[in-house]
Amino acid sequence: MRFSVTIALILVLSAVGLTYEIAAGRVLAPFFGTSLVTWTTVIATVLGGFSLGSALGGVVAERPRAVAFRDIRSALVATAVLMAVSPTLLGLLHAWGARGTGGMILSVVLVFFPASVCVTLPSPLLAKLAMEARPGREGSSLGFLLAAGSVGAIFGAILAGFVTLPLIGSTATFAACGAVALLCLPFVRGGQPGTPAVTIAAAGFVAFAGLAGSPACQYESGLSCLHVVRQGPEVRLVSDGTMQAAERVTPGEADDGTGLVLSYTGWLWARMDRDLGPEASVLFVGGGGYTLPTELLASRPKAQAVAVEIDPMVTKVVRLHMPGAADMIARAGYDASEGEGADGRLGIVHADGRVYLNETDQRFDAAVMDAFSSGSVPAHLVTRETFARLREIADGPVYVNLLDTPDGPLARGVHAILREFYPHIEAVQGRVTAGGRTNILFAASLAPLEPLESLPDGYGPTQISDARAFTDDRGWVGHR
Template sequence: MLSAVGLTYEIAAGRVLAPFFGTSLLTWTTVIATVLGGFSLGSALGGIVAEQPRAIALRNVRNALVATAVLMAVSPTLLGVLYVWGARGTGGMMISVLLVFFPASVCVTLPSPLLAKLAIEARPGREGSSLGFVLASGSIGAIFGAILAGFVTLPLIGSTATFAACGAVALLCLPFVRSGAPGNPGATIAAAGFVAFAGLAGSPACQYESGLSCLHVVERGPEVRLVSDGTVQAAERVTPVEVDEGTVELVLSYTEWLWARMDRDLEPDASVLFVGGGGYTLPTKLLASKPEAQAVAVEIDPLVTKVVRAHMPSAAEMIAQTSYHVSEDKAADGRLGIVHADGRVFLNQTDQRFDAAVMDAFSSGSVPAHLVTRETFARLREIVDGPVYVNLLDTPDGPLARGVHAILRELYQNVEAVQGRVNARGRTNILFAASPRPLESLDSLSNGYGPALISDARAFTDDRGWIGHR
């Protein structure tokens, strides 16, 4: 049971980090290393505890379980406090993970050596098989915890309640440690009350949450913004409108440049693939501006589509009027096909052809690594006859921009790159248009955008790819 709690806690830790520090290879590496380090220290300390007189050892195990419950339940609150106090960047992320998640990881593992010792003593002469059963049960518990977190608790009750549930399960282990020196019932009752309060009254880390996304809808005057893991994914004017060319207004400057490029390059009846649905603003603009055009939007998380339909009027209206769910065995008359799948999986499996494609998929503040490899864009080149447009977030001439630029130059004869204003974190939107045919110059660039100077670099591949921003 404690192994299940430990793995559920570890996965929830990675999830709750996303609104503050994003999610990437770096954040997950830090979480896994920290939690495993806590497990290791907890096992070592638990071995010392197991050698103490039985009564004292059992009392210490009970104290560890109470501490586990409190530390797990308070984890999301403590993470938010550290962020408010100024924890930022890689260093802030690593310190936050260590301070928030290491202590609970130590406490949850501390009882294990004593429990193993008791199991071995219960079967004299069969120590080997007893130890094997203990280790196997721990592994099975860990597997169960991982499945429980990823498929049940995080999607259904969210990360804050998942932490409280982990604490509650730790407290439920106390009746199984009954003998030995008496514990402190008052502390146990107080811990139970705190865990219940944290689960019921604690502020959710996300306004909308699934196993894939932590979403917030932010209204700023006439605008509504869709924020995913702390990064603005889309924005729209909040006015009750009909979706036609004159009323669909793009808010984010990077979408204005992409649309200007698409409007210049594409025919009125173009078929366009969008990898990354986000707020569906560009598909909405395309279909409103070119009544004969077709679009397929691949969005990995159905929750994103659900939130867009509830809060972004123009996109919601376009989805309601023209959308259909793409399936391999059923033709549809709608103009906006929606696919809830990973973009790379769709590319590998589809037999559809397109006139253009827009790569605008994000996980937190970064592009998923498997969508910015030579193999991904080579597959796009096979099924897309015309231009490919790419949106990245990176520092000027940063490693992500250089790697993608190298890929596009290998596959396309004509590549154009622009970048916007640099934000306080030193990052900006870097946009590419790549085409097998010459690209006509735009009459003007979007506000704040200018040509991007990008150095030569090695192209990303599936084997050696992008690491990711936090």
């Protein structure tokens, strides 16, 4: 085998392996969420597969050349099939009852470990062939091989994150990985002939998986896996398996607001309605379904809002499926990243919330922190540094929505931060779910907070224990 061919194959297979790894973390989100725990499990499992594949590939490379080539071709066919079937296997395991951290770890190992072994198995033989192709230049040959592996990994990560996952989705990305593995077969010549029928069957299966396989997400971007669910008079927005927003739709009737459905939005709005004046300017970090900004602007014709939503796909889905918020965006929305709107009252910024806080010079009367990544708050949005910056640009109250266990570590850490900047804090929590978590809501203010006349059904005051405040250096680690 020519040296250039071995380098090209190493580069391509490394790219396939990293694309597969990134796609694995993405496809987990609808079933188990996305967090430090899920990504750690995926990375450890795939790297473990790569390690075992290299070890087994070393044994294969020492076999007679004819047998070694046959085994390598078999590994490439197995890689294609296992990668293409990965999202289906994951869905089956979830349907069979895989839940919680244990179920997630078991699913990741069973689904993603075998393909990770197979995709790496050809590498030692390719390395051996590269050495043989340039006698006396083994050192530089090895250096080029290592560089090709690294470049391929970099290319695969970029390809998954910036191209395939946002454009064609995770299911098609897995099938594409399998197809590329099969395309390597013609370059692995020699040795005992393989079975053409097996290769043809594998190619047909990969094509079927890519074209006919059910997408993991109704709407998918590099940041979100979104589903829209209609239940009676309600439309709900679900992101990475967690319901992010909902509004009530009454056919045939015009409604200037959104018809708030979720209890936590009911409390936040009741608190805002009591605390804010008729011309309030409010920053919303986390656009979601845009229900709270819509309610604010519908009830206060002179109010202003800026909603910071990291994923443009979320805004697109809201425009398509949530009529109340979509109508408000159409009537009052403008691109706030280009400056203040001449006529619009709802500024929309597609950016990370922390980046916007660091860069904006606009001031607000209040702020709502309601950003989520899957079922948890991004760690960099719940640090002392974040709220210190928020205190600089928001003159009035700050409202925070969290998902945590009662008096859990996230709630305690955020409460400790708020106590450093605000003398008056109110905390409530809703009903605890079967998973043991609930919405924990904070209102923090420099001025005393007037009590609400009533609370949403299932909500009541809660006590939060003392804890260490999160910082950028020692922050929230997240959970599913």
